[in-house]
Structures are given as C-alpha cells and as structure tokens.
Amino acid sequence: MKILFVGESAVVHTVEYKGYDSFSATRYGEAFPAMGQMLRSLGHEVTHIPCHLVYREFPRTLEGLQDYDVILFSDVGSNTFLLLPDMLSTGKPVPNLLKLVCRYVEQGGGFAMIGGYMTFQGMDGKGKYKNSVLEKILPVELYYGDDRQETPEGTYLRCVPDSHPILMGIPAEMPYILGYNKLKAKSGAQVLIEEEGDAILSVWQWGKGRVVAYAPDCAAHWAPKAMTEWEYYPRLWDNMVRYLGGEKMRS
Numbered sequence: 001m002k003i004l005f006v007g008e009s010a011v012v013h014t015v016e017y018k019g020y021d022s023f024s025a026t027r028y029g030e031a032f033p034a035m036g037q038m039l040r041s042l043g044h045e046v047t048h049i050p051c052h053l054v055y056r057e058f059p060r061t062l063e064g065l066q067d068y069d070v071i072l073f074s075d076v077g078s079n080t081f082l083l084l085p086d087m088l089s090t091g092k093p094v095p096n097l098l099k100l101v102c103r104y105v106e107q108g109g110g111f112a113m114i115g116g117y118m119t120f121q122g123m124d125g126k127g128k129y130k131n132s133v134l135e136k137i138l139p140v141e142l143y144y145g146d147d148r149q150e151t152p153e154g155t156y157l158r159c160v161p162d163s164h165p166i167l168m169g170i171p172a173e174m175p176y177i178l179g180y181n182k183l184k185a186k187s188g189a190q191v192l193i194e195e196e197g198d199a200i201l202s203v204w205q206w207g208k209g210r211v212v213a214y215a216p217d218c219a220a221h222w223a224p225k226a227m228t229e230w231e232y233y234p235r236l237w238d239n240m241v242r243y244l245g246g247e248k249m250r251s
Helices: 032-041 051-057 085-090 097-106 233-244
Strands: 002-007 009-018 021-030 045-049 070-074 110-114 140-142 148-158 173-181 183-185 190-195 198-206 209-214
Touching (some): 002 051, 009 051, 032 045, 032 233, 070 233, 097 110, 097 209, 148 190, 209 233
Parallel strands (some): 002 045, 002 070, 110 209, 183 198
Antiparallel strands (some): 140 183, 148 173, 190 198, 198 209
C-alpha cells in the first residue's frame, strides 16, 4: 500500500521557573518514526507530513490525493487543514482539504482517523472535527467538547478473532490501552472492538471507499509499550491498511 500519514508531531515550548528567574526552551518531536518504521517493514510505502507542514505538503487536488491508496490522520486537528497561511495572508480562497479527503474516499480511497489529543474532538474539543465535513464520512458520531477517556488503570481490549479482515490472525485477548476518544458508532457501521458501549475500532463503506475510526492513539501515552511492542501489533496495522486500500488480507 502507498500510505499518506499526517500528524504525530509537535513543537513544544516550555518555561522553567527557578525562584526569581525563569527561562524558556523550544523543542520539536515526532511520535511517527516507530509507526513509519513498522509500516515500511511490512512492505508499505509511507509518506509522512508533520502537523506544521500540512499547509505546504498536503495535496491540494484530488489527483494528488489519489496518488495514495490510504490516508491516515493521527493527532492533527481540523484547523491545521482549514486555516492555511496563504488564505489568511491574502484573503483569497484556497481548497478545502477536508472536502478533498471526502471526495477521495467517495471515489475509492481508504481513510482512517486515529485517536489522540487533536483528533476527533480531543483535548478541550480543540480537534474540532464535530460538524466538520469529515465527520459525515466517519463511521462514528462525535461528541461535543472534550471527548478524551483517560484510563490510567488500563483498559484491556478484546475482539472476536477473524470476524473481520482487520482482525484476521489477531487473538481475542489484546493488551491494555491508557485512554481513547469516546465515540458512538453510527447506524450502518460495524464495530470490531468496543468498551462499555464506546466504539474503539469501527469501520464502514463510504461511496466507493472504506473508512476506519480507531479511538486509541497509535503511540504513547494511550498506546503504551504493552500495545506497541505486542507481537500482533504489526499484523493489526498491516490488516488495517490493506483493508482500507482494498487489498485482500494475507491468510
């Protein structure tokens, strides 16, 4: 699969106070490399666009998006796609990148939104995907406001093995996660994993394409080492991107 992975990066600015004095520091970090390495080791071609480069590198045409079999959004908010610097500086219209994603899926592309503090609704509702054009193609309904479900005690996941192509070869007992975005499955969606009525992993068809909503993060802290170093973790993601791209699962 040819995958476009968007997000999982941050510029972090800190201020330290030491009595009367203080100083600040700025650093840049990415949670993407481990995911990228894993997907590439499975034979997939992966292009990564960090959050701060979406305005410059995310395709602005349907044809550009169709160069990819699968698009993954992880921990990147809707404003990053909608408030583009050239629009703000010139006042001139620019393509609506979220509408482009919808058209991409309608015409056969695969799309997944992965949980985090800036996807779905996220921390303080700042992901802002509720009532966006992208919400209509998701197999889940988003809640208003902050939708984080922090579970520091650990939430252990279970599935029905081989009940769906994404779960082929995945055992029933899965590792724990430390949180997720609270999501409600829409009518017509297929929920593959749930927790007390919350849709953890859900899928459906939209137009000619397929869409996945994965409520936990793909990296820390919601996806701790117990999950990311699980022997079946690569299989789960391989199944997911192959399903999204319309490729037959491996037996």
